[in-house]
Amino acid sequence: MKKFKNPAIEWLGNRVRILDQTRLPQKExxxxxxxxxxxxxxxxxxxxxxxxxIGVAGAYxxxxxxxxIESTAKAEFLEKLRAVIKAMADTRPTARNLFRALDRMxxxxxxxADVAEIKTALVDEAVKIxxxxxxxxxxxxxxxxxxxxxxxxxxxxxxxxxLATTGYGTALxxxxxxxxxxxxxxxxxxxxxxLLQGARLTTWELQKAGIPVTLITDSMAGYFMSKGEVDCVIxxxxxxxxxxxxxxxxxxxxLAVLAKENNIPFYVAAPTxxxxxxxATGDEIxxxxxxxxxxxxxxxxxxxPVGIAAANPAFDVTPHRYLTAIITEKGIIRGNYGxxxxxxx
Amino acid sequence: MKKFKNPAIEWLGNRVRILDQTRLPQKExxxxxxxxxxxxxxxxxxxxxxxxxIGVAGAYxxxxxxxxIESTAKAEFLEKLRAVIKAMADTRPTARNLFRALDRMxxxxxxxADVAEIKTALVDEAVKIxxxxxxxxxxxxxxxxxxxxxxxxxxxxxxxxxLATTGYGTALxxxxxxxxxxxxxxxxxxxxxxLLQGARLTTWELQKAGIPVTLITDSMAGYFMSKGEVDCVIxxxxxxxxxxxxxxxxxxxxLAVLAKENNIPFYVAAPTxxxxxxxATGDEIxxxxxxxxxxxxxxxxxxxPVGIAAANPAFDVTPHRYLTAIITEKGIIRGNYGxxxxxxx
Numbered sequence: 024m025k026k027f028k029n030p031a032i033e034w035l036g037n038r039v040r041i042l043d044q045t046r047l048p049q050k051e052x053x054x055x056x057x058x059x060x061x062x063x064x065x066x067x068x069x070x071x072x073x074x075x076x077i078g079v080a081g082a083y084x085x086x087x088x089x090x091x092i093e094s095t096a097k098a099e100f101l102e103k104l105r106a107v108i109k110a111m112a113d114t115r116p117t118a119r120n121l122f123r124a125l126d127r128m129x130x131x132x133x134x135x136a137d138v139a140e141i142k143t144a145l146v147d148e149a150v151k152i153x154x155x156x157x158x159x160x161x162x163x164x165x166x167x168x169x170x171x172x173x174x175x176x177x178x179x180x181x182x183x184x185x186l187a188t189t190g191y192g193t194a195l196x197x198x199x200x201x202x203x204x205x206x207x208x209x210x211x212x213x214x215x216x217x218l219l220q221g222a223r224l225t226t227w228e229l230q231k232a233g234i235p236v237t238l239i240t241d242s243m244a245g246y247f248m249s250k251g252e253v254d255c256v257i258x259x260x261x262x263x264x265x266x267x268x269x270x271x272x273x274x275x276x277x278l279a280v281l282a283k284e285n286n287i288p289f290y291v292a293a294p295t296x297x298x299x300x301x302x303a304t305g306d307e308i309x310x311x312x313x314x315x316x317x318x319x320x321x322x323x324x325x326x327x328p329v330g331i332a333a334a335n336p337a338f339d340v341t342p343h344r345y346l347t348a349i350i351t352e353k354g355i356i357r358g359n360y361g362x363x364x365x366x367x368x
Numbered sequence: 369m370k371k372f373k374n375p376a377i378e379w380l381g382n383r384v385r386i387l388d389q390t391r392l393p394q395k396e397x398x399x400x401x402x403x404x405x406x407x408x409x410x411x412x413x414x415x416x417x418x419x420x421x422i423g424v425a426g427a428y429x430x431x432x433x434x435x436x437i438e439s440t441a442k443a444e445f446l447e448k449l450r451a452v453i454k455a456m457a458d459t460r461p462t463a464r465n466l467f468r469a470l471d472r473m474x475x476x477x478x479x480x481a482d483v484a485e486i487k488t489a490l491v492d493e494a495v496k497i498x499x500x501x502x503x504x505x506x507x508x509x510x511x512x513x514x515x516x517x518x519x520x521x522x523x524x525x526x527x528x529x530x531l532a533t534t535g536y537g538t539a540l541x542x543x544x545x546x547x548x549x550x551x552x553x554x555x556x557x558x559x560x561x562x563l564l565q566g567a568r569l570t571t572w573e574l575q576k577a578g579i580p581v582t583l584i585t586d587s588m589a590g591y592f593m594s595k596g597e598v599d600c601v602i603x604x605x606x607x608x609x610x611x612x613x614x615x616x617x618x619x620x621x622x623l624a625v626l627a628k629e630n631n632i633p634f635y636v637a638a639p640t641x642x643x644x645x646x647x648a649t650g651d652e653i654x655x656x657x658x659x660x661x662x663x664x665x666x667x668x669x670x671x672x673p674v675g676i677a678a679a680n681p682a683f684d685v686t687p688h689r690y691l692t693a694i695i696t697e698k699g700i701i702r703g704n705y706g707x708x709x710x711x712x713x
Binding site for chain 2: 048049211213214215216217219222223226227230235236237238239240241242243244245246247249273274276277280281284318319321322323324325326327328330331332333334335336339340
């Protein structure tokens with residue numbers, strides 16, 4: 024196993040240290056957060072983002088929230104903890120990993136004998152969730168790397184590297200693993216408007232990994248696909264329904280349609296914690312609608328006239344028929360995604 | 369005919385006055401340009417842009433270049449004029465209208481009896497080209513408006529309004545005409561990275577016209593199409609090959625693929641001066657590659673790490689099979705675009 028310290032989030036016993044991703048690539052600024060409310064605010068403000076990382080941050084937030092609850096009576100403690108969990112659940116509606124992590128934390132709390140034991144168990148559980156997500160990305164990378172051939176130019180969207188996962192990355196981790204296997208890999212990274220995670224974070228991570236990357240606007244992906252300059256597309260996911268329909272960063276559906284039209288494989292890489300078997304199809308996945316200012320302004324500069332309305336759905340849903348495969352830590356699912364997901368979950 | 373003074377470019381006898389489109393929407397700043405070099409620089413810097421407007425600006429540049437040539441011998445004059453025409457041709461390689469306008473100016477110069485007569489004829493010809501482009505947009509609007517039904521939400525890309533055409537606009541002019549006909553029309557405007565002509569110019573023009581517009585990032589078009597919230601897509605063109613393949617602002621191909629996938633009509637609106645019958649297919653259309661900084665920076669702010677390479681094709685080509693119709697000033701072409709173009713040109 025590789026030695027690797029992921030800067031996205033680190034547990035310091037009574038607080039977490041996170042790399043403020045909104046400041047990248049200009050500045051590597053770290054924040055130490057000791058209470059759940061500041062983590063909630065870091066999540067809504069995208070200081071830490073990416074479905075797996077959101078889950079891990081949510082778990083630590085619950086642990087920190089628990090540590091600060093002064094009640095020693097279990098019932099009262101659990102009531103206060105529910106408010107913490109509710110606050111965390113309200114931060115980002117789409118990423119499945121958050122709700123999975125919060126569920127695990129709630130179950131651990133309910134199972135504990137007394138408050139002291141519960142507090143210790145919650146910290147342990149958050150650390151376990153963190154370790155699990157890291158391990159899962161390693162397996163995803165191992166399965167996925169086989170799909171990336173020597174000489175490939177891989178197109179990816181948004182950021183799915185270590186920063187997004189607290190591990191080795193999902194889609195971007197697959198690319199990095201293929202590169203470590205000695206393959207000659209080039210990446211086309213979409214900038215990913217509105218918040219430019221591709222331009223700011225994916226390029227930054229690829230540059231550190233020594234992988235050649237060319238930044239493009241989201242609107243250029245079709246140009247390169249139609250010219251035969253893309254060998255495959257690989258993206259992450261925020262929530263996958265029982266039938267394989269996949270919610271991911273806005274623009275993903277477009278890339279999947281373009282890939283299909285140009286006969287280019289389209290892969291989704293995500294841990295099984297991203298799968299939500301309770302939703303039959305992608306139509307049921309809640310899509311976060313973010314503020315208009317993220318579209319009318321770029322890094323603080325207004326780009327549209329005053330008074331212009333903007334839409335800002337943060338995610339879209341790619342119907343499973345556009346996918347070539349879903350790469351999970353338990354293996355690669357192809358063809359009948361409904362069956363494949365049932366077997367793997 | 370409507371009373372309308374287009375601010376994009378105005379002929380002042382010995383100079384042109386242009387609205388610097390790079391300063392919009394923050395500032396309505398005008399520039400007076402008295403020599404062809406400053407117009408060439410305004411074209412490469414996108415202070416004036418849009419295929420029809422590029423053609424008109426190119427024609428005025430040649431007229432201004434001619435007025436400043438001191439030679440009175442026709443042969444010497446023509447040699448110097450050729451250098452002016454060459455400089456203008458080198459500004460923007462894709463927009464067909466520029467080359468059509470420069471050809472007309474060259475022919476007028478060669479046909480003139482003496483230098484004094486040629487100079488007058490060149491000014492007249494530039495004014496005629498300007499008037500022609502304006503009239504052509506009126507006809508395009510008339511033909512196109514019939515395709516936009518009451519209650520439609522129309523998605524458009526880049527800027528194709530008055531600013532882009534020196535007239536009433538091509539695609540955006542069609543939308544505005546439909547609105548004038550009393551139809552209830554809403555517009556989804558893509559921001560159009562990298563240079564944000566949609567966010568800066570299209571919204572500005574629609575706001576002035578009182579047409580409800582929602583700004584979206586380029587990556588959101590697929591989301592709204594797949595949700596059934598787009599009734600048709602209408603865009604302009606920079607060059608159309610003999611078979612109907614259409615070069616337009618980068619991202620257009622993607623919108624056409626998405627429209628086809630979602631059974632949404634996809635219209636191109638352009639004057640016949642945009643059609644280049646000398647090119648059999650879109651593969652032959654030269655695509656302008658612009659500077660990396662337009663992608664790595666937004667309005668002067670760096671968004672990517674130092675040292676990251678970016679691609680910046682300014683246009684892409686939409687194969688004719690994705691088009692529902694091409695709307696020209698001579699009528700609407702559907703089905704066999706090769707035949708339709710042959711008949712109309």
